[in-house]
Amino acid sequence: MEQSLDRLPLGEWAVVVQIEQSSLLGRRLREMGITEGAQICRLRQAPMGDPSAYAVRGSILAIRARDAAHILVRPAHILSGGGISIPPR
Amino acid sequence: MPNRTIGLAGNPNCGKTTLFNRLTGARQVTGNWPGVTVERKEGQVKGKPWILVDLPGTYSLASYSPEERVARDFLQDTQPDLVLNVVDATALERNLYLTLQLLEQHLPVVVALNLCDQLHKKGGQVDCKALSSRLGVPVIPISARSGENIGGLINALEQAEKGKGIATSFFAYQGKPQTEQARYAAVRDLLDGIYDSGNVLSSGITEKLDDILTDRYLAIPIxxxxxxxxxxxxxxxxxxxxxxxxxxxxxxxxxxxxxxxxxxxxxxxxxxxxxxxxxxxxxxxxxxxxxxxxxxxxxxxxxxxxxxxxxxxxxxxxxxxxxxxxxxxxxxxxxxxxxxxxxxxxxxxxxxxxxxxxxxxxxxxxxxxxxxxxxxxxxxxxxxxxxxxxxxxxxxxxxxxxxxxxxxxxxxHRGEEAPFVMELPPYRLPTLSGIxxxxxxxxxxxxxxxxxxxxxxxxxxxxxxxxxxxxxxxxxxxxxxxxxxxxxxxxxxxxxxxxxxxxxxxxxxxxxxxxxxxxxxxxxxxxxxxxxxxxxxxxxxxxxxxxxxxxxxxxxxxxxxxxxxxxxxxxxxxxxxxxxxxxxxxxxxxxxxxxxxxxxxxxx
Incomplete structure (x- = not known):
């Protein structure tokens, strides 16, 4: 059950499956720690709806919805076979 | 003895500028905004024949932005005698990415592990000695803000200057990672069993403040x-x-x-x-x-x-x-x-x-x-x-x-919309001396x-x-x-x-x-x-x-x-x-x- 990062419910943890951005932005995202296999949480949304803040590898990054749409994630509760979010490492 | 050149490298918001000010006493602007140090700045380390060059804060040595290009060009062309790499202990995974890139360039690196107190505050810890032996370079825990263990850092730099305690051995058994993903995987291996990041959502204060300051209804009025x-x-x-x-x-x-x-x-x-x-x-x-x-x-x-x-x-x-x-x-x-x-x-x-x-x-x-x-x-x-x-x-x-x-x-100026990936650094109480x-x-x-x-x-x-x-x-x-x-x-x-x-x-x-x-x-x-x-x-x-x-x-x-x-x-x-x-x-x-x-x- 994969979905794009921008659709991840607030407060939910997920694992990055794939990044469809091969351009500069894709590389930038990877350098900042959003690589395949990384755990990521959608923390909050800016008041005007966009961008959103994500927790990844110990830091908080602001990413716009249209960029996050290129990041495919698998919500953690599906990984762990249901229930609520897995506790972070 | 001629002056030695030490390059000061690190991510934005890792406390690099604070450490620069502490080591040199030079007057320089400090900020909590990613990339505030745009221009190259240098100063002499107090009482030492070392010229410290403050490189722009970067996440990587790729050359997308002018900051990265400045840092990369300096490291490649100037060949500093030493690189002092400041890393933020609270976001160690992300920070070590740059450290690996520095080591890949075969640069003599000394790592200053900053903000350990913040890491402990959120319930995490790191084994400096183990990290040092795994990386093959000295790792010195410091607090740039309070000045803790700056003497220890100076000693390590002195040792490193004499060619002691430096080896870029990490890649001897690891092999050079080629992609971003491989580099992050290497960081994972490196930290395996010796690092606990504590509560992932940084310090509780940042969470609570963000709840208010970026609140849907309150943020814009505030x-x-x-x-x-x-x-x-x-x-x-x-x-x-x-x-x-x-x-x-x-x-x-x-x-x-x-x-x-x-x-x-x-x-x-x-x-x-x-x-x-x-x-x-x-x-x-x-x-x-x-x-x-x-x-x-x-x-x-x-x-x-x-x-x-x-x-x-x-x-x-x-x-x-x-x-x-x-x-x-x-x-x-x-x-x-x-x-x-x-x-x-x-x-x-x-x-x-x-x-x-x-x-x-x-x-x-x-x-x-x-x-x-x-x-x-x-x-x-x-x-x-x-x-x-x-x-x-x-x-x-x-x-x-x-x-x-x-x-x-x-x-x-027709063109595509600018991308927007920005770090939201933890809130920090501004220091009087910094202000x-x-x-x-x-x-x-x-x-x-x-x-x-x-x-x-x-x-x-x-x-x-x-x-x-x-x-x-x-x-x-x-x-x-x-x-x-x-x-x-x-x-x-x-x-x-x-x-x-x-x-x-x-x-x-x-x-x-x-x-x-x-x-x-x-x-x-x-x-x-x-x-x-x-x-x-x-x-x-x-x-x-x-x-x-x-x-x-x-x-x-x-x-x-x-x-x-x-x-x-x-x-x-x-x-x-x-x-x-x-x-x-x-x-x-x-x-x-x-x-x-x-x-x-x-x-x-």
Whole structure:
């Protein structure tokens, strides 16, 4: 059950499956720690709806919805076979 | 022994600048905004023959942004004797990414593990010795903020300088990672079993503050409140009170200077030049120092606390409408202080297109040096609605800037939307020493400008005001060189309602420095004090022409220093001069429209 990062419910943890951005932005995202296999949480949304803040590898990054749409994630509760979010490492 | 070069590398917000200040004692701006250290800075480490070069904060050594290119070029071309890599223990995974890249370049690295206290606070820990042996380089835990274990770091650097304790052995068994993903996998291996990041969502305080400061309903009111608070303190009673004190001080010095010159028996013209030329100009500008200091105080508080990034987060959606990203919020806000550093701050923007658009927009954000003109004119003509008028001018500039950039982005600067990946650093309590250092730097810059540009300009203007083109002495300012130049230019401004040569000359002086508009008016209308100048202006301007003059000052080309920076950021003389010409033309057109409109309300 994969979905794009921008659709991840607030407060939910997920694992990055794939990044469809091969351009500069894709590389930038990877350098900042959003690589395949990384755990990521959608923390909050800016008041005007966009961008959103994500927790990844110990830091908080602001990413716009249209960029996050290129990041495919698998919500953690599906990984762990249901229930609520897995506790972070 | 020749000096050794040590490169200081690290992610933005890892405490690099704080450590630089602590090691060198050099005065440098510290901030909590990703990428505030744009230019290369260096300083000698206290008591050591080491030159520390502060590299821009970068996440990687790829070369997308100018910062990364600066860091990469320095490391590759200069071959520093050592690289001191500052890493933030609270985001160790992300920070070690850069460390691996440094090691891949076969650079001799010493790692300073900063913010360990913060890591412990959120329940995490790290085994420094194990990390050091796995990496193959010294890893020294420090606190740049409190100065803890700086001695240990110096020792490690001394050892490393002698070639001890350095080996880039990590890749001996790992192999060089080729992709970002492989590098992060290597970091995972490296930290396996020796690092606990604690609560992933950083320190609880940052979470709680963000709940409020980026709240759906509260964020924008809070943002506007902070902006309004800034304006009220700087331009309202507190700022005005401080300004009053400064005025008294300037007058006291003026009296003292007069007595002193009398006593040493200076000739009448030297006395007049010193008092009515130089001191009138310098003193007039010094009275605005308190307000400038307050402005810089607010800006550095916002930067150092981490709120700037939240402002960018909250405002991104809005700025995107102008074709910019939330990151442009910082340079634009700095533009209210001074256009020159603001234009330099645009280098934190990754895409050239966004950088150029922001630079084009900057001059519309009224700089601090224009404030004296607004204060003077609004006090003289609209004393009851002074605050409202000044706020209106600032707002008008911003709105026109957005319109201007939309025009430009529609025409010459077509391209894709700028990407926006920005770190929201943890909130940190600004340190008093950091704020004071920042404030001192800015105020010193302001006063040095007064000392050089304004002194020579005031003296020159005083001379040109008393000497004719045939080099005769004249007491009639209208017959002087300035009068002649001003009279040539004045007809140009007649359609805008202020066709006097004094107005034309002061606008010319404003191109040298915006501070000079008021000071040159003071000397051209030959009034030593503020009350006299107000009276002279009330005779020379009408409310309608005062308004158009204000709008023209708001919009016409910035000072030479700002022009020089803008020219560089736009990439050449042609683009720079074109931007200035367009801007002055816009100022003329808008000034004309405002004058005609104002005549309906305030008939001459």
């Amino acid at each position: 943002f506007l409140f902070i902006m309004l608070l800034m304006f009220t303190v700087i331009f309202g009673p507190p700022g005005m009170y401080a300004k009053g004190l400064a005025e008294q001080g300037v007058q006291a010095v003026s009296r003292w200077l007069g007595t002193a010159l009398e006593w040493i028996g200076a000739s009448w013209w030297a006395k007049e030049m010193a008092l009515e030329g130089i001191w009138a100009g310098v003193g007039g500008m010094l009275t605005f120092l308190p307000q400038m200091a307050l402005l810089f105080l607010f800006l550095s508080l916002l930067e150092d606390s981490g709120y700037m990034a939240r402002g960018a987060f909250v405002m991104d959606r809005l700025l995107r409408k102008a074709g910019l990203s939330g990151k442009a919020f910082i340079p634009l806000l700095m533009g209210f202080g001074c256009t020159t550093p603001a234009a330099m701050a645009t280098r934190t923007l990754e895409r050239e297109r966004e950088r150029k658009l922001t630079v084009l927009m900057l001059p519309f954000f009224s700089c601090g040096a224009k404030l004296p003109v607004y204060v003077l004119f609004s006090a003289a003509f609209f004393p009851k609605s002074q605050g409202l008028l000044i706020f209106g001018l600032y707002l008008f500039g911003v709105l026109l800037g957005i319109f201007w950039v939309r025009l430009a982005s529609g025409a010459a 004071l250092r920042h404030l001192w730097d800015k105020c010193k810059g302001f006063v040095v400008k007064a000392g050089t540009v304004i002194v020579s300009l005031s003296a020159l203007m005083w001379l040109m005001q008393h000497v004719t083109f045939s080099l005769d002495w004249t007491e009639q300012a209208g017959e002087s060189m300035f009068g002649a130049i001003g009279r040539c230019l004045a007809p140009l401004f007649r359609p805008l309602g202020f066709g006097s040569w004094q107005a034309a000359v002061s606008l010319l002086a404003g191109i040298v420095a915006k501070e000079a508009v008021v000071s040159s008016m003071a000397s051209l209308y030959a009034c030593g004090n503020a009350a006299g100048l107000t009276g002279a202006l009330q005779g020379a301007f009408t409310p309608a022409s005062a308004l158009s003059f204000l709008v023209f000052v708001l919009l016409y080309m910035p000072c030479v220093a700002a022009f020089a920076t803008i020219r560089r950021e736009l990439g050449g003389w042609r683009a720079g001069i074109l931007a200035m010409a367009e801007q002055t033309a816009a100022a003329y057109a808008v000034g004309f429209a405002v004058y005609r409109l104002a005549l309906l309300f305030f008939p001459a």
